[in-house]
Amino acid sequence: MKLSTNFVKDYVDIDVDVKTLAEDMTRVGNEYDSAGKLINATKLIVGEVKECTMHPDSDHLHVCKVDIGNQILNIVCGAPNVRKGLKVIVAQVGAELPEIKIKKGNIRGVESEGMLCSIAELGLENKFLKEADKNGIHELPQAAEVGEDPIKILELDDEVIDFDLTANRGDLLSILGMAYEIGAIYDKPVKTVEMSYKENDTNINDIFKLDIQTENCTIFLAKKVNNVKIKESPTFIKNRLIASGIRPINNVVDISNYVMLEFGQPLHFYDADTLNGMLAVRMAKEGEKLTTLDNIERTLGEDDIVISDGKRAIGLAGVMGGLDTEIQPSTKNIVIEAAIFNPVKIRYTSKKILRSEASNRFEKGIDSNRTYMAIQRACHLLEKYADAEIVGGLAKYDTTDRTDKKIDITFDNINEILGIDVPQKDVLDVFRRLGFNSNVNGNTITVEVPKRRLDISIKEDLIEEVGRIYGVDNIIGKLPVLPVKPGSYDKTTRSIRNKMVDLGLNETLSYILVNEKEAKEFTNDNIEILKLLDPMTEERNTLRYSVLPSLYKIYEYNIAHNVKDVSIFEIGKGFGKKEDEYIEENKIAVLMSGLYYTEIGNRKQVNFYVIKGVVEELLDYLGYAGRYSLVVKEEIPKEMHPYQSAQISLNNNIIGIIGKVHPAKAKEDVFVFEINLDKLLSKKVGGMKYKEISKYPEIKKDLAILVDKNKTSQEIQTTIKKLGGSLLNNIEIFDVYTGKNIDADKKSMAYSLTFAAKDKTLTDDEVNPIMEKIITGLQKQLGAELRK
Amino acid sequence: MKQQIENLQKKAKEEILSSTTLEKLDEARVKYLGKKGELTLVLRKMGELSPEERPIIGSLVNKVRDELENLISNRLEELRKEELNNKLEKEKIDITLPGIKLKRGSKHPVNRIIEELEDLFVSMGYDVVSGPELETDEYCFERLNLPKGHPARDMQDSFYITTEYLLRTQTSAVQARVMMENEEKTPIRVICPGKTYRRDDDATHSHQFGQIEGLLIDKNISLADLKGTLEVFVKKMLGQNSKLRFRPSYFPFTEPSYEVDVSCFKCGGKGCNLCKQTGWIEILGSGMVHPNVLKMNGYDPEIYSGFAFGTGLDRLAMFKYGITDIRLLYTNDVRFLNQFDRKDEENEIKY
Structure with a gap:
């Protein structure tokens, strides 16, 4: 909401500068985006062109002698309309205009001591300019006196605050609402609005009918005015509309906007002669067509409210009028509509079609007292500025309650919530300044809240008002x-x-939204x-199901920026739907590529066993040691290397995947894993308990065997473990070798076995037979061959 | 004879002290003290002496022998040390070469902020709770006094997946869940950090962003309690010299509602580009829990009151670490992430 301070000063006497006003409004909860002069230009002065000759070295520039009162300036001007005798806006040397700073200059050999200005150069938007002002310098009225301030003469000496209002304060979308708010801050009364007019002997109700068919319209008032003279608006109306961001059109249209700004009640003017002697309000039919005044044919639905003349839809209620019934330069007679529609429906329709000044006000809610005031004020202004003849009577449909709300509140209520003792007289003073009547009875205050404050309905709202105005x-x-816990x-x-x-x-934080293709990657889950x-x-x-697509995107970003060593993780959520249930699961995903650690002469490149080590480290740390393994029970997702990937299984439940990203996808070696944390952590682990360390020395034996290449380390270890019995405490693999001196279908595996007893020192005589048993067992069961 | 011994002593001393290797020293020892050594030979000649001279010369020889033995063992010690030193010198390394690069990981700056806030509020007796990110319209809006069609929903343009389910636009959704799940309707003291989503994407907004929500419900809770709590919060995060300004505002789920500004930590309130010359930076939304919200979620507003607050975690992280572009938080450039690998400076909490 752009507030013209000149406009609001019609209704409340204040004498503060615009910045102070904006800050003081902020302190009571009304933020602003900007505050300052409407025309932000300095060192402007009215001048008269005394001489105007062609520039000796140009076919379009003129050299002017311009009288500004105390001196004659030499100014070069390129505007086609510059001529002798013109009263002009002169920007003197040192003047600062919105786009340009004026310096003494030399234009093609002629000295120039300033600039003659157009309105556009003063910073007014193009949409506010008249045709004449678009093509040249502004021609001031001849009555303008040399040496005066041209901004004052143009009546553009206004200051504007652009407020960013909260959604509950629909009442502030009006000059009057602003006047009450400002009045409360500075303790000033709000002045009355002039609304009188004469009526002719006809009664509208004899010639015009209303037919309100939907409860989505709560009040509908109509007045008729005859014989309007359509012309340009008086300057103050035009300038206040401009300051409020609305383009002036003609006196009649401008008055409807002017009144909307004053009261926050949008009005709609119809050319009465295009109507059928009536206005109806109903819900649109599905598929119904209407051409709005922007000349676009709209297709409507059952949730749109329309105005009709009994035969056809002629307007989208509260959002935009129809083309057929619009005010034309030739319009003589007008029907004024002042109505209130269901904010939710208006919001729905305006979101589809157009957010306008009107729809914004309907959405936030309007006090129906304002509906009456606005229609009267419009008649007053039409009579005064458009020579209108006002038809008697008011066509009226009204289901609203226009009485003030009464709310009971106690001084204790206020102090308990605010946490301070506000003196009773200060509480009452706040209500008085806001224009609320209050009656004290013991500790209870009965506050009468004017209907215009639609945001106040319970005592907490009043407490906020006290806090706001009291400070x-x-x-x-x-x-x-509170109790310590x-x-x-x-x-x-x-x-x-x-x-x-x-x-x-490195921990990352990635977007959960991905594209549809990515959302299906790195998983074969049926989701x-x-x-x-x-x-x-x-x-x-699309919402991601696996976190890995997010991590892979991060990897690609880094590679594109020439960062090749990427070891990242993220704990995040994956989403999906399974058997009609939404699932939202916590996951940990890891991606590793490039170097893992470096020292001189030793650069550890990430490989499968590095990332497997990370999985083991994590699961062991969480207490799952010995309960998990890598298995290939399910199909490997197509983004992963088919022979370097696996599922992570815990107690025979698959909880995640691990492996290399398929070389068809990733040029470099990239390894990933992902574990479903919800599945993992649902498996309980026991507490951490000390295990006794054997007092007796251990015996270590090394064992190297040749086995078939396809035998897994896990098979061999399990076999050794079974054969080793209770004295075999630990098995560690320390070498895997293929190549020279070994058959191509074989590999050499070397293990270090540790034997110990809890109650005695073991001897070789006890261990050697076990070793024999292991070797024979391996030979028999796995076809292993002992390496000497 | 005496003269002969003294000459011998002098010569042997010189030879011992000047020997530069263990071999030379041993040669000297053999030469003078060995079985056929010069001093040993002198002793052998003792028989030729008179009985009067014998004890005098005998004690002299013993004295000289002791002295030489001492010298030899000292010199031996010295030479051994030297030899070891020479050996060690050959092992000299370039201590300026870099140490092994043990890879140091890092926590994401937004999660660092979350952990810092969790620690602060846990120390004040708050529980950290979480809720679904895929939320229902009911919990995200309706139970927070934001019925369908409410104009305040404009502030939060949402990502719906059905007419009922959406990505939560605010962690406030967890407020209603905590209240509803507490069947005994006992006091509540929680914070909820998490991810939130809005249809909004530009240089200062990301469609996904972090928020933290605080909710305290108990008897006799006032705005003064909210103010005090937020002072502790802001001072911990943005510095002890921070000043707070409460500005009345509007949120459908609180009444009264306030936006909280903090004095600009860059310019100290004088006005700069960060605070857009105002001296203040908007940092929090807060207020007293709206009685409708209490009622809708099973709490009697005649018995209980409470406060709630919420703030953006991304902005806090940006302020704290001087990050100027929100997109850096989500592109996850490893060179960016690597910078968050050290501990924060301690910021003493003053209650």
Whole structure:
């Protein structure tokens, strides 16, 4: 809402500069985006062109002698309409205009001491300019005196605050509402509005009918005026519309906008001779067509409210009028509509079609007292500025309650919520300044809240008013006095994050919205992916199910920026739908590529076993040691290497995947894993308990065998473990070798076995037979061959 | 004889002290003190002496021998040390070469802020809670006094996946969940950090962003309690010298509602480009829980009152670490992430 301070000063006497007013309004809850002069230009003065000759070195420039009172300036001007005798706006040397700073200059050999200005150069938007002003300098009236301030003569000496109002304060979308608010701040009364006019002997109700068919219209008033003279508006009306951001058209249209600005009640003017002697309000029929005044044919639906003349739809209620019944330069007789429509319906329709000054006000709600005032004020102005003859009577449909609300509140209520003791007289003073009547009875105050304050309906709203006007700065902060109790947070997630950071990974934060193709990547789970109804872009129209597509995108970003060593993780959510249930699961995803660590002469490149180590480190840390393994039970997702990938299984449940990204997708070696944290953490782990360390020395034995290439390390270890019995404490693999001296279909595996007993020192005599048993067993069961 | 011994002593001393290797020293030892050594030979000649001279010369020889043995063992010690040193010197390394690059990971700046806030509020007895990001219209809006068609919904243009389900636009959705799930309707003290989503994307807004919500419901809670709590919060995050300004505002789920500005930490309130010359930076939305919200979620507003507040985590992270473009938080350039690998400076909390 752009507030013209000249406009509001019609209704409240204030004498503060625009910045102070804006700041003071902010302190009571009304933020602003900008505050300043309507015309932001300095050193302007009225001048008279005394001489005007062609520039000796140009075919379009003129050299002018311009009288500004105390001196004659030499100014070069390029405007086609400059001529001797013209009264002009002169920007003197040193003047600052919105786009340009005026300096003494030399234009093609002729000295120029200033600039003759057009209105556009003063900063008015193009839409506010008249045709003549678009093509040349502004021609001031001859009555303008040399040396005066041209902005004053143009009556553009206004100051404007552009407010960014909160959604509850529909009442401030009007000059009067602003006057009440400003009046409350500075303790000034609001003046009355001139609304008188004469009526002729006819009664509208004899010649015109209303037919309101929907409860989505709560009040509908109509007045008829005859014989209007359509012409240009008086300057003050035009300039106040311009300051408020509305383009002046003609006196009649301008008056409807002027009154809307004053009261916050949008009006609609119909050319009475295009109507059928009536106005009806109803819901549109599905598929009904209407050409709005912007000459676009709209297709309507059952949720749109339309105005009709009994035969056809002639307007979209509260949003935009129809083309056929619009005011024309030739219009003589007018029907004025002042109505209120269901804000929710207006919001629905205007979101589809157009957010306008009118729809914005209907959406926020309007006091129906204003409906009556606005229609009277319009008649007053039409009589005064368009020579209108006002037809008697008022066509009226009104279901609204126009009485003030009464709210009971106690002084204690106020102090308990604000946390301070506001003196009783100050509380009552706030209500008085706001224009609310109040009656005190003991501790209870009965406050009569004028209908215009639609935002106030319960006592908490009144408490806010007291806080607002009395001043929140008067409240001293304290900490609540509450029983001491320990707070809690999700320690597991934080432990996981700490662990991953310890392992050298960078945590990322990625978007959960991906494109549809990405949402299906890195998983074969039977999941319905979720798409947005109204996405901003196709690139982000789907909720991710796996976090890996997000991480892979980050990897690609880094590679594109020549960052090749990427070891990242993210704890985030994956979404989907399964058997009609929405799922939202916590996941941890890791992506590693490039170098993992470096020292001189040793650069550790990430490979499968590095990322597998990260998985093991994480799961062991969380207490799952010995309960998980890598398996290939399900199909590997097509984005992953078919022979370097696996599922992560915990107690025979698949909880995640691990592996290399398919070389067809990633040029470099990229490894990933993802674990469903909800599935993982649902498996309980026991507490951490100390296990006794054997007092007796251990015996270590090394064992190297040749086995078939396809035998897995896990098979061999399980076999050794079974054969080793209870004295075999630990098995560690320390070498895998293929190549020279080994058959192509074989590999050499070397293990270090540790034997120990809890109650005695073992001897070789006890261990050697076990080793024999292991070797024979391996030979028999796995076809292994002992390497000497 | 005496003279002969003294000459011998002098010569041997010189030889011992001037020997530069273990071999030379051993040669000297053998030469003078060995079985056929010069001093040993002198002792052998003792028989030729008179009984009067014998004890005098005998004690002299013993003294000289002790002295030489001492010298030898000292010199031996010295030479060994030297030898070790020479050996160590050959092991000299370039200590200026870099150490092994043990990879240091890092936490994302937004999560660092979350952890810092969690620690602060947990220390004041708050529980950290979370809720779904795929939320229902009911919990995201309706239970927060924002019925369908409410104009305030404009502030939060949403991503719906059906007419009922949407990505939550605010962590406030968790407020209603916490209240509804607390069946005994006992006091509540929670914070809820998390991700939120709005149809909005430009240089200062991201369609996904972090928010933290605080909710306290108890008996006799006032605006002064809210003010005090937010003072602790803001001072912890943005510095002890921060000043707060409460500006009346409007949120459908609180009444009264306030926006909170903090004095500009860049210019100290004088006015700069960060605070757009106003000296203040808008940082929080807050207010007293609206009685309708209490009622709708099963709390009696005649018994309970409470406050709620919410703020953007991305902005807090940007302020704290001097990040100028919100997009940096979501592009996850490793060179950016690597910078968050050290501890924060301690900021002492003053209640």
